[in-house]
Amino acid sequence: MNENKPRIIAFYLPQFYPFKENDEWWGKGFTEWTNVGRAKPLFKGHYQPRVPADLGYYDLRVPEVRVQQAELAREAGIEGFCYWHYWFGNGKQLLQRVFDEIIESNQPDFPLCLGWANHSWYAKTWDKNSKDKLLIEQIYGGEEDYKLHFQYVLKAFKDSRYIKVDNKPLFFIYDAIAVPIEFINLWQELAKENGLDGICFIGRIKNDSELDMVIKKGFSYVTCERMARAFNHRKIFARRLHQLKNLLFGRPINCCSYKEAYPFFLSDKEREPLFIPSIIPNWDHSPRSNFKAIIFHNSTPELFRKHVREVFSLVKQKHSDNSLIFLKSWNEWAEGNYMEPDLKWGKAYIKVLKSELEQFNSL
Template sequence: MIKKIRFLAYYLPQYHPIPENDKWWGKGFTEWTNVAKAKPLFKGHYQPILPADLGFYDLRVPEVQEQQSELALRYGIDGFIYYQYWFGNGKMLLEKPAEAMLKNKNIKIPFCFCWANETWKGIWHGLDNPNVLIEQTYPGEQDYCNYFNYLLPFFKDERYIKVDNKLVFHIYRLDDIPDLDFFLDIFNQLAIKNGFEGVWFVATHANSNIVIQNTKIYGHVGLDIFNSMRYEQSFKYRSGTFLGKVERKLNKKFKISLVNWNPFILDYRIAIEKLHVNFIHKKYIACVFPNWDNSARAGIKAMIFKNSNPEIWKQHLRVTLNEIEKNSENPPFLIVKSWNEWAEGNYLEPDTKFGMQWLEALKEMKDIFL
């Protein structure tokens, strides 16, 4: 039996039109645009991956977030981690769903934020060009204060996730903040000034040594096990295939790679066997993912975990929870990537193939271990 662990899922607040997306992709664009037009790339490829019970929802409709909250709580999700986009100088994107949630007390699920501090480039978001769409900046003290003050009404909400009256605040790319300690100090000081004990910062992409040494950082989400498969795709996982052998020869002679000319495909079951959860330090927080297929967004440049299904997802959860049981001193969270990143084929919400089974598998494992 594991001590009380809170299951938190990343939440994408994208599913509503905004002027920037209209400009970049066309009038009325949301992630559903890509989801609906996805095509199979090989025999047996499950695409399009389509939503079931909640449908192609619009987050401007209040009932949608209420239904998501009810569904998540019913099946064992204890909170959402809203991606929050603050690009500096007060510039935000996709902030409206969280603002609506704050006002709507019918949305019961607890929440916290992940500052998604990353420059948006077209090549990462489905466009066939490397141009910067919007740049992440770090203007300094006044901007950090303005950012905190914008977030303060959320922090004061009774649903905001705290540990020992410290605000849990995730940062996607911790290493990118040029004046990191200064930023952390400002948020801590402002939190204490407003009646909290401070802030527990949780890193996602970050240097482990920085995380270990910095006492202000509470946790480190273990996305590294997931990303290791993305960044080693050319050499480690393709090496035994025909394409891998051709690629090695081309790369050796002409410095040419085939990575961007065909999808990177892994069997989910094999991937889960390779993903050994490794609690590398006492701040490590395990992260699990039920599925992944971003071909709706990336096309032939996609990474695809084929043959994912709720039964193997259940095995992934079982192995991870066993490791959490052995590392009871680590932060009391399990992170699920993700609740609703549909264009990346990464979701827990019901779909037309498996219905509620992704959620049912999670609840079954949670009930067994907790």
């Protein structure tokens, strides 16, 4: 049996229920389903709209839905969910209801951790000639706010379901560069004062050049989204030719096949101990951004299988202490980036991940 079992943690979006601010910004009852449901195909063969199957257009205020999600994720072999967490500074939160109820109810009985989505929210115009409207700003309020933030997450850190690395609770930060080093240092102190061994900070970096700066801040690991490499690997002339071809065929300029894209989701950097690779089942941002979208079209379960094998092969070469993999994502439906069953593929992606894990673990 392979002792270096991949630890797959799936990002989880809680924005599938209405709340006051979204009602004010977008209209009464707005959720992610609003964009998903009104999506239209932009070109011949474009897979839109994407319709959920087993779970339907769910409302995350319903506890039974959350239990069903955990059951499906467990079936796929996923270790746990990384719930996106929105703390904008000075105690201001959004979308905390789902996670609060999961902690308070002890249901679902499924491993969890938090990912701080530390970025401002904008109403995007997707027009380079117009400025996006700021909806809510991400700020870093200083020591008292950092302490208040820590006290909020401490109840989760001490939950028996909370995912740990090196016996430290895993805390993911979306924009690692933006976080002040004082925040990291204070939280490490507070963690030890509260009986923890410390915190395993994992940060998302925009490019490899940010690595040294982030590690110096006190992050244990980093992950880097490399979807843009699917387009940027080409030389300038070839890239322009690809964009022109897309325009001629009525496709967004940042559109290519998933088959062409997935080999570029990994680089040699992911072989290094500090880098955590990502599994990306599909991507299509058009329900939110229309023709400004990045689209990897024609993703299939068998192409996904090849991508998973590449990621597993990379992890197999690492030390067993660093077998983490992030799955992007469990339920980002408006980004066309999800594992949940839909009408086209059913549970096929879940079954692929499960079978590849079983094969890996049997070696």
